[in-house]
Amino acid sequence: MDEIVEAALRKWPNVPHCYGWLGLDARGDWYLxxxxxxxxxxxxxxxxxxxxxxxxxxxxERNYASDDAGAWFFQNGPQRVYVELEAAPYVWRLVDTRGAAANDGAAVDPSRVVSHTGRAAQVASCWVDEAGRLFLDTDIGVGVVHTLDMHAAADVVERGAWLPEECRLAELAQRFGYRLRPGSEGAAGS
Structure with missing residues (x-):
């Protein structure tokens, strides 16, 4: 977290949280x-x-984190702005064996992915939801594979490096403990 954000939190510790004003789509784009x-x-x-x-x-992206209830937020100075997620907390880009983006046909390193926030991660398991989206569970959390990297991801699956299991989106959110709609009532996927 940025030092300026931490300083603002110390100065104004009781600023109300904000809900509904920020969204993260399945391609890693932020929306006001x-x-x-x-x-x-x-x-x-x-x-x-x-x-x-x-x-x-x-x-x-530097000030993006989750709370103990699995709700993701952006710490904007002293105010916590909760994020509505289209699919998952992270959006994964695949990296080829040279460390470049995987969209030029080079072989993908199935152990290495990079999040929309720029964090590298190691893949532990993979899942496919009812819409055919591929999700990867990693050492830093779960995310959906960016649509531009699905051909490369399909190659990794065909080589047997990833063995996707089927799971509905709401079940994925519950299984991995994240909230799609922070501030809403209900289960982890709400």
Missing amino acids: RDEAAQAAGAFPAVKGSRIEHPGLRAFI
Whole structure:
């Protein structure tokens, strides 16, 4: 977490949490959801405004974490902004054996993936949900494979390096203890 964020937390420890204003889609894009977007519908059906500023994206990703209940948030100074997740807390990009993006046809290192936040991870298991999305459980948490890397991921599965099991999205959220809609009532997947 950034030092400026930690300093703000010490200075203003009781700022109320924020819900419904930030979303993370299954491609690793962040969305601001103002009152109009929230009124128009739930995330991800209505996403809001995509955050494109590289500095803001980097700030969010450096200060992205989860609480003890499995709800993911962005610590924005003293305020915790909870994130609505389309699929999972992380979005994985596959890395080829040279350390480059896996979309140029080179062989993929099945043990190495990188999150949308830039964190490297080691794959432990994989899952396929009812929509055909591939999820990887890793040493830092669970995430969905980015759509641009599905051909490379299919090659890894065909080689037998990953053995996907079927599981519904709500069951994945419950199994791995993360919340798709923080602040909502109900089970871990709510």
